[in-house]
Amino acid sequence: MAAGMVDCWDATVNQVERNTVMETTLWRELPEHLLDMVLAGLPVQSLTRFRSVCKRWESMLLSPNFLKLCAGRQSEKPWFLFSGPSGECIAHNPNSNKWVIFPLNFLPSFKSVAAASRGLLCIKGDDDRIFVCNPLTRSSVELPPMSIQRENPVMGLVVDKDQNSFKLIVTSSFYDSLRASDVTTEVYDSVSRSWKLIDSRLSRFPLQREALSYNGFLYSAGCSTVLVYDVNNEMWNQMDSPVMELGVTGPKLDTTVLPKICECKGRLLMVAITVNSALVITRVAIWELAQERSSARWKEMEVLPAPMLEEVVRLLPHGYLSNLPQYSGNDDLMCLVIASSRVLVHCISHRTWYWLPPCPFVREFGPKAFAFQPIPSALV
Known part of the structure; x- marks a missing residue:
């Protein structure tokens, strides 16, 4: 290498090293309130990674000033959240069209996600x-x-x-009984x-084990009825499920799989x-x-087109339904997990159907x- 080129290379390396030192020093000495503002402006997905930078940044996630700044930011679109076969918590971020894993190893015990609402997850653990x-x-x-030990509650x-x-x-119900007289409800505040x-x-108890929280009410669907819980008045009500009306619109010999409410x-x-x-x-x-x-009353608004339905059937193992499908509503999108880890999405406003990219972390969900709204300021 010519002497002039060596000198130029050395000068470039020295400049890069000086810039690196300057940037490190700059971030180290940046006032905490300014650092809070910078980090609070990052995409939510970045917040799941920057805690590994240093203990100071990790502790900032719980600082009052940082949480206040996050509370004032515009919310991102909700994510789709799924459980993996071994209890992993996996999410698809529609803002970046990428898959992420939420490690829940900070909990002393973890079996499955039972519910989600506004940045918080309810987790069922052992015992x-x-x-x-x-x-x-x-x-x-x-x-x-x-006060009561429960099996598979809503x-x-x-x-x-x-x-x-x-x-x-x-x-x-007690001991997994389906009699309505055995049904009890407990509320934690x-x-x-x-x-x-x-x-x-x-008067009736559905088989569904999940519930949707929306506008002060809780909805849980069964094949013949939808339970509605009024949070403020602490009362349950019931309404008929649209499945009751399928005898008119669908073949009488066909059966409707356990439905689920989405928003x-x-x-x-x-x-x-x-x-x-x-099946x-x-x-x-x-x-x-x-x-x-x-x-x-319930009204049918959309039907999966025949070509897409044929594609769904081809993706199913042996061509038939072996596991209960899962559904979730997310802003303007609804996802359906029908075939292993493939997620079918329906855009409500555009009335279109498409597949999410395959998840790289698990073979099946x-x-x-x-639907999970990532909110750093959500407190437990």
């Missing part, structure tokens, strides 16, 4: 332990034991963003930090998948709860899907 956590800040609280999480509080509603037993008075931009929706006697999917429909004068 009936229940946790509520914010996976972004890794803050968590373990709830005290309930669980719903309701977050009050104004009061920075939450309620967990848990309802089930983060303000009082205690459980309260509620008089359920249900998209303030619209309550339900997915109804119909299968024949061989081959024959129809996928989306229903909307429409208000008509003084009453509300577990039996849960949620």
Whole structure:
């Protein structure tokens, strides 16, 4: 190498080294309130990584000033959250169209995600332990034991963003009985930090184990009925499921798989998948709860086109449905997990269907899907 080129190379290397030292010194000496402003402006997905930079940055996730700045930022679109076959918590970020993993190893016990609402997750652990956590800040609280031991309850999480509080509603029958007279409900209030037993008075109990929190109500769907819990008045009500009406629109010999309530931009929706006697999917429909004068009833709003339905059937192992499908509403999108780890998405406003990119972390998802709004300022 010529002498002039060597001198030029050395000068360039020295400049890079000086810039690196300057940048390191700059960030180290930057006032904390300015650093808070810079970090609070980062995409939410970046917040899951910068805690590994140093202990100071990790502790900043819980600082009052940082949380206040995050609370004032514009919310990103909600993410789709899935459970993996070994309990992993996996999410798809529609803002970047990328998959991420939420490590939940900061919890002392973890089996599955039971509910999600406004940045918080309800986690079921071993030995009936229940946790509520914010996976972004890794803050968590373990709830005290309930008064009644329950098997496979309906669980719903309701977050009050104004009061920075939450309620967990848990309802089930004794010993997994399906008799409505055996159904009881307990509500945990983060303000009082205690459980309260509620008089359920249900005439029917659905098989669904998940519930949707929306606008002060909790919705849980079964094949013949939809349970609606009024959080403020602590009362259960019931409405018919659209599945009751499928005898008119679908073949009488076909069966509708257990549906689920979703919410998209303030619209309550339900997915109804119909299968024949061989468990081959024959129809996928989306229903909307429409208000008509003084009453509300379900109306069919969308049906999966035949070419896309054929593609779904081809992706299923052996061509038939072997596991219960999972659904989740997310802003203007609804996702359907029907075939292993492939996620079918319906855009409500554009009335289009498409597939999410394959998840690189797992070969198939577990039996849960949620809409998750990543909110660093959500407190437990």
